[in-house]
Amino acid sequence: MPSLWSTSDWTQRLAELQAPVGDLKEVPLRRDVRSLGMLLGEVLREQAGAPVYDAVETLRKIAIARREEDSAGEAEAARDHLQQALVQVGTLDLATAYQLARAFGFYFELINLAETNHRKRRRLASILKADAAPQRGSLRGTLRRLKSAGLDADAAMKQLSRICITPVFTAHPTEVARRSVMFKRRRISDLLEKLDRVPLPEATLEGLERDILAEITALWQTDDVRSARPTVRDEIRMALDYYEQSLFDTLPVLYEEVAGALADEYGLHRDLADLPQLVSFGSWIGGDRDGNPFVTPAATKEALGMAQNLLFAHYRRRLQVVFEQLGSSTQQVAISSELSTRIDEYLDEMRHAGNPSLENRFPFELVRLTVACMMIRLGGVPQSAVSMAIGGLKPYQHASEFVDDLAILRRSLIRNKGHRLSSMLVDPLLMEARTYGLHLQTLDIRQHARVHAVAIKELSAWQAPVAGQPLGVPPALTPQTQEVLDTFRAIAALKKEYTPEAIRIYVISGATSAEDVLQVVWLARMGGVRVEAVDSKGDGDPGLMPVPLFESIEDLQNAPAICRELWSSEAYKPLLDSWGRKQEVMLGYSDSNKDGGMIASTWEIYKAHRAVHTVARECGITLRLFHGRGGTVGRGGGPTHRAIFAQPMNSFEGELRITEQGEVLNWKYSDVVLAERNMELMIAASLDAVVRPDALLAEEGNAHLTGVLKSEWENTLDTLSATSYDFYRAHIVNDPEVFTYFEQATPVSELEHARIGSRPARRSDAQAKRSMADLRAIPWVFGWMQSRHLVPAWFGVGHALSQFAQTEGGLEQMRTMARDFPLFLDIVRNVEMALAKADFGIARLYASLVQDEALRDRVYTMLHAEFCLTKQMILAITGQSSLLEKNKVLERSIRLRNPYVDPMSLIQVELMRRKREGDETEELNRAITATINGISAGLRNTG
Template sequence: MYPDAKTELFEENVKLKYQLFNSIFITLPFSTIDNTGTLLPLFNEMCHEGYGKNKSPQEIFDTFSATYLAGSSEKEKIDIMFRFIQYVERQVVLFDAIEDAAFTQLNNLGGHGSLEETRDRAESSSLATELQGFLQNFRIRTVLTAHPTQFYPGSVLGIITDLTAAIKENNLGEIKTLLSQLGKTSFIKKKKPTPFDEAISLLWYLENVFYNVSGAISGYIQQYIYNNGTPQQPVLSLGFWPGGDRDGNPYVTSEITARVASRLRTSILKCYYNDIRRLKRKLTFEGVEILVAGLEHKLYRSVFYSEGEIYISLPELKQSLYEIRQLIINKHQSLYLDEVNELINKVNLFGFYFASLDIRQNSSIHTSVFGRIMEKIAKSDYRHKGYNNMSEANKIIHLDTLHHVVNPDDFDDEEVRSTLSSIAVMRQVQENNGEEGCNRYIVSNTGSALDILQLLAMLKMTGWENPPVDLIPLFETVEDLKESAAIMQKLYTNKKYSLHLEQRGNRQTIMLGFSDGTKDGGYLMANWSIYKAKEQLTALSRQYGIKVLFFDGRGGPPARGGGKTHKFYASQGPTIENNEIQITIQGQTISSNFGTPDTCRFNLENLLSAGITNGVFNKNKEQLTLRQRQLLERLAVLSYQKYTDFKNHPKFVPYLEKMSTLNYYARTNIGSRPAKRGVSKQLDFNDLRAIPFVGSWSQLKQNVPGFFGFGHALATFEKEDRWEEVKALYDESLFFRTLAENSMMSLSKSFFPLTAYMKDDEEFGSFWDLIFNEYKETRRLLLKLSGYTELMQNYPDGYASIKMREHIVLPLLTIQQYALHKIRLIRKCSYNDELLEVYEKIVIRSLFGNINASRNSA
């Protein structure tokens, strides 16, 4: 399809519909918002005209007030700002629903990247058998996290779902009713959600989207790729972090973990029960009917008449389904066989756990906890005295002498009790939900082999002799990524860990953090460092006979590893192990990329296709040449130096604190986690979480983490008269081209006229210029590199979506900057604390719509 055709489809199915339904919404008679619907379009137009004339947000709002709010008090002006925010965030919901409804018109679900296209390609290339073999050992794992990058409460998500369905059916009466409901539904969460609340929110997606889509994909693979045969393992699996992710979240307790695991089991049993009920209406055959009725009864009791008891085991459920299938084949002409097979596939996919509940904790917590455990052990066994003062090498040797059993109740220290209890609850979950219910423990900020070996020792100290748990190091910073291979070599050559790996099938999962990697090293260096680390870890693991699996911690925007994710995986060559694609999906990425059956299937199939492309169609593809590596290395180093100097600028942290919304993220009640890891009031860059860091740049419409340093690196090659080398790299390397295209997405979502007034600020003017100049240089050179005249020229519908969303939220952003300016004035002059609180509320409220509008960053 030509770009113009995609743009026309977008205009017809999204833009025009939005204009129509927004005109209905904006004229609805809401008693509490008076003439807001009339004034907002006028303010929006004034914003666009004002920025075109280099006016500041203050000048724009003051001009609007003088023109349309003459004689109004400050309180009345504040009221209209709040009402504008309310309207804009609802307009974003409307646009979300329209885009979701148009997804099948804008995307070919059977086209490039789909399983249908992949199967046809394999058959036409005589690779059908090879495709079957590849899928016997490959799968994708999507891990849902509760990271707070979307602000919609559950009630609003429900309206989006219903509105999407009504728009698909062109049901104008229902659309109008839902828009009225939307206008009267609160977007505010009066209190922070608990980790259990977050789990319940994400369970909706498991039950209503992933369950059926995963079953349908598995059924397609079984029927059309294996010709009704059965693969050795499911090609899909799900992971789950709410209730298990303890890193920096003191509200995740063992009790919460147990409750979430129990709810996951109840949810999957309820899904099976609903499927069995539907099958009961069809499987009315002799010998089959009684088996179905028996399953229905036992599942019903387990879901609705149970306080934790299960009245059917997983083997019993499987056995009954296999008997039903055999009877249908042998005696009933295979009637409804596909439906039975799909349910069997779901049971094989999800067991009694639905999604594996991952446990995660920071290495610094483990180090502290283990030290206190050793101090207590040393009081009764002098041989372990002085452990905490040993070198890392001696500590590793000393761990071999440990044969002690500890109990959480032996300790008064809450952090020790909590850490040991989290291990105990893993055993409990495995007993109730099966081993896969909770068999992964992730150690974030892994900086040494000792971080993993001490965890293994703690697992054994709790009486778990051969713990059925995968220990997963998470490497995040540029320095940790550089050391990752050396750390893993120490683990692979450690006798105790080697034995543990052998018991785990010689499979090692390694997690790599894009978000914190970018925060630490800048966009280009983070991505290149992860690529190199994967290559080194692949070579090392192959050397030791270990099957390595890479788990990527990704967010939505390119600055956090998002963007065109499937292209990133398709660009990895044979030097990077391709056994699984494991990724985190979070916040707006869940709702935008996996929130409906169509989007979920499209994106899951694209991930599968990316793995298949590498493992089947391009498995003999030439890897990066030495020359290309040298170019990438130099570009990354140049970018890293520029970003590091920027990060170390004396105005860097003060700029975020005083000029951005950073300090307001913690007050939004959108997630259970604190906004930073440390407890000190002083802002420490290293404690700052990636989400508020990236989000704050996004609110400024500067998107620094997605481009800063890239332009400098390209400009250096241009000055050295080596531009053709970079151009050749872009043309020949899908990996580099994908990075460039994703950076273009970050640039396209930047809007510097919003903050151009800062260039005249006495304290931060030159710092703003520094950012803006790098933006202009990066934009210029990426356009030159791609040959485009506009950013994202090869994704015209995506670009059109971004521009529409930016148009919708511009009034909100203007109000946010106006309020931030007022806050700075009030603080500078030390007057009217009551007014300060009001403007701070405006800033907090304005965060919501802007982040939600960025869902297409994923």
């Protein structure tokens, strides 16, 4: 049989791949989805049997019919279809239920790969036409607006030099993907990409299809549910995989795009090595101790060691390429005097060490000799026809040493007619060395303020701290306090063993006062950590900066006063001076949303952001904000470009750090094209937010979304925030029945059995408690997401918008804000997306698990009423007749996914019901976890 991807018209196929707009560009995606679905069906029949395949098809068709009837307004017919599906699910034995959950989950694994491949396809299509308008959010588009706003080349370059974005990778307690599954995803993704290399012979198409079928079979035969929780080491390894998978290859591509954009828009021609550093990387994995007892000093050391080993191996691979391709001979071309001097220094050092093996190995190929020395300092040796002994040169101690060697080599090549060679081989590596240093990524340490307070109290009870005098350690400490001291001792040791730049940030969760920061300084010094920076021509210790994390609504409101007190403290001023009067502050999205709802959280973060910047300017501080965003809307998620652009005007210096949760890493960084696009979006948005070209263009009436906040808009947001906050607190936080409903109507209790992440769902001191206050924000969002309520993303929004719409001119005011003010547009679009993913018909089934019927009906009715009101108000403000009417790509994706998510929700409810009735077995928990995986894949979120 011909391949599912066969065609008789390759010209048409090429037209589809290049189509800029219209339905034609969606044809390849539909073909991939259809073909992958058919291949999965073949695997199901073969591996699970015809009965399982038939059950999948029956449920799928019922779910589609139910959705179609619901869309047509045929509520009774839709309920009949739902009841029909429930009857079928209710008769399933546990083994079949597990197989069905896996089948639907694997369908979404494949659909997600198809959509990801289509994103890559559209990205490539957008750059094929040189005369096409820049893609939305691109750096070219931003530079073009800068030019239109009157900035010349020097000014544009100066502003770009201010930008540095730092994605900070974090592990995720609800990350579902196993590493082995991720590898199989990757192989299928590669095969899908090969199908776009048209034209292809029929035999090649058939071969690719066979390979995809084999990979789907392998995926089906692989455990999708873990038999044990991932260890911290597992999580470290999974995140580091993205460097080998895409990031190492992405960075040169990203900077090539930057160089090309500058050349095209401003006529500036810059080598990669002459561009400013625009990206750095960070991680919490192995350093985040807050609530995770498994993150120990040994885990932190392992995180640093694994990162450095990976990086050095990468550097050696890059240098091996340079070694092989740069055979420049001094008999043909000269080298610079400074390179000659550096070579002499290396040879002298090797002679004194008794290892002159390179002395006569490269008598004329001195460039190659230099590269060999660099590889030896990185713990390797060039692969060559003649063996070479390793040793005789001390390892690099500081990144500046490696960078200096590369820079000397680059200058020598350029001065001796080797500019092309430098651009091709040395410049990309030099840019990487400046980015990664010798540590790859900074590893942040995090712990909760109350843990520090307990440690201080215990230690103070033994001996009051005396300024400037180190304390001994009492003979017996509680395990928690001992762990705090061990952590700081480990930091001191690891900064010496690896490189001091590897650990430079200590995040303080739950910070509520300046004292919380000063306590960390005292504890760090007790542990032997040098807190202040020591600069020795770039080779010094950057110190350990305590970074307060303001999480709750109250803490966000108090943040400016806390920062002012801290930065005015005589004890803290010397530290600030050593750090160049720089300070980082972190704003938390998850807990503020859980605490006060969507609008209040977003607005309070915005105001705290603005106010802390004001205080920083008054105190002579250069502020860098760290945004603790989650993957879901309820935890600060949503499009990153839009969120960065929505920052307050005149409250952004160009540098920012953003958490990238484990569950979104695959979506953003699994491929070079995707990773480059994601980082370009962040760079472009940051440049946009610093310069605000639209604000300059608006003076001529040519731009909306300038970032300017009018006083009447600020008053409106104050009112909306206060109204939504009061409503959210009254009906969610302060109503104990809602928490009871949440625990019984969502699978949050099943999170512990899912073996999904290394960190517990609750902090250790709250294991025995059962209240909303003690629950982490992540499982809070997880439960509502899985049960299709998505409450954190929209509750309180409808009430606030409705109340304001009833004031004179209120609705028109909000429509204007949605058109002209980035922050309000961000709120509206994120809420709209969450509403489209929610389904109260399905949520009603989860509600049936609540034991108290009166409580169930009251809470469900209250939630449903607010959901409907929110939907009504979002449509009124956006002027749409249906959700996502103006975002067809996302609307289509959610519309096509929902009928396939529904069966997994029905199965999950049935299995949870059996568990609540006492049928708790390992097999049942395994099947429930399979539904969690499937629903997460279908909604593209866990929590």
